[in-house]
Amino acid sequence: MDFTIEINKEQVPVQSGEYLLDVLSRIGIKIPTLCHMKDKLPTGACRMCVVENKSNGKLITSCSHPVEQGMRIDTQSQRVAESRKTIVELLLSNHPDDCLYCVRNKNCELQDLAEELHVDDRRVRGEKNNYHLDMSSASIVRDPSKCILCGRCVVVCEETMGVACIDFANRGSQSIISTTYNRGLNVSSCINCGQCIMVCPTGALTEKNHFAEIQDALANPKKVVVVQYAPSISVSLAEEFNMEPGLDINGVMNAALRKLGFDFIFDTTFAADLTIMEESTELIDRIQKNERLPLMTSCCPGWVKYAEEFAGDLLPLLSSCKSPQQMMGAVIKTYFAERMNLRKEDIYSVSIMPCTAKKFEAQREEMVSKGIVDVDAILTTRELARFIKLYGVDIHKLEPEITDSPLGARSTAGKLFGVTGGVMEAAIRTAYWKLTGEELIKFQIKELRGLAGRKEAKVEVNGLTLGVAVVNGISNAKVLLDEIRAGRNDLHFVEVMACPSGCIGGGGQKIGASPEALAARMQTIYSADMKESLRVSHKNPEVIELYRSFLGEPNSEIAHHLLHTRYRIREDILK
């Protein structure tokens, strides 16, 4: 501790260089903020966080002001309270004010601030914003009328995701967040990751919902409605119902899905195991031929679109495997349909994903054959929670149930797909077994664990030193791509997940989850991998049966047709 400053008449020890906001929050003073983002450079744009410096009588933004010798800070003066309140009143003056009809109702920072700052009458009346809703994207809906110009989406899109398809445009009262030429998000370089939704304080950014179609299908007696859920859902859904972060409610979720009327409940983790069977075959093949290395994962549709836009030169490195969602979709409408004697057209296939980009992925032209899509509709984790509430299912009163055969069994290796590094660990386990005929002795690869943005490891397999790298957050991937372009050649396999932390931090997850909650989700997945016995994809009995009775072997002709895809360089978008 370097020196002390006065805060609300008390002396508080501080370190030089610390931001006032951090000091205040450390000593238990809650300061309202809007533009502030943890771990990002402060912009000081919204002025929500003002405090009064009594030593010079100025109102200063605590998020962007480092502590200074001699500061005498008052966080509670009338000036401070009035100033903050006025900001909210101004923001509300042109806001649509249709809270009751907004998906973010009761989960909105603007509402919270209005309440906390005692905004209880309409002192400022302005003309209401009236911008076009941008519904052009398959994943993201933008409603600029609800935007309060905090700039958080711009920061996350540029700095975390390295995409930068949105920015401030115009100035003064005309300011908006805009794509290039205010065109639809669908022709921008947006990768549909949804990280902007995760940071948006209001309902200005939301996901495109498929509620109506799903409700129709569930109500249609002629449809067999099948649902799959991604590995990370069971460890994130609990928080939507105010249960402890990281609690795994897989069984209860199965029961809830049955109550909603889904006819068959499958676990996408099964398809993660299937992905590993295919992708490890591809890895071994490329290593043996020493071509197109490092192999890069293709299960994240945000990353795939990014690569198509910004890494066209490296597209040949991408695995040709479809993502688990799409593999599962394809298997449901072929293998499962055949076994059940169903026509493809009679199956309605829903998936529950931690991800908004999955909505884009499902409607890619490569995922449609003869007019039939692999997956018909997607719910994010958040949307599943709303769906469960809509149908009046009380999740707290349900007894756990199990998934359905023949696509319900899973290994914990597949479950690891939910966290950054998990695809890699799962793949290494199976590749090792394929190459040596033995199981790895130490399953867990410590270097690949945890939520760091970038991890690397070397694994010895039969005299080969396998070099692997794992990145999450596209800005981290960018650095690695540049190393590969510059000739780095010690890597065989690279895993990329667009979202920070991987799918547990996906753009379809609960908004406002703390870093501790994310760590708890991760821990639950890791502890399943410690406790359970089926820990490798190649021993999943239902995967083995699928190959035995239907696919033949990995990368067989039929497997290739159903489970693999292709990519294209995207020149036709505004980068």
Add this chain to the structure above:
Amino acid sequence: MASISTILKQYPDGKREHLIPILQAIQEQAGYLSEDSIVEVGKHLQLPTSKIFGVATFYNQFRFEPQGKYHIQVCRGTACHVLGSSTVQAELEKRLKIKAGSTARDGLFSLEVVACIGACGLAPVISINGEFHAKLKPADIDDILEHYRNLESE
């Protein structure tokens, strides 16, 4: 795109501080900033097009649509402003069904607000393709537009 590459060649180092001069040169030459031109500039300066658009829209000087056959400049200098140029602008926007800074669907007229055009004695004044129309009232606008439309149909 040949002309744009000529402009970009004058800034071979691709430094971002050249963004504004480059945009000005393009507008000078083409009359506006097209999407294609911004994409080229983005590649040259390694800048996302959203940022270029953001910067360009910050300044009033840039246009994002080609000018109409008849380009109307509404003077908003002090003298014009005091004598009611805003009502003239409002009338133009209403008649043409466009906002200042854009071009009518049929491509005939485009509208721009400019700072003083140095004809304060004529305030409020507009200029159409360089021709001044002086001491205007909103009620005059209809006739003026009609005049240019008639030129077309002759």
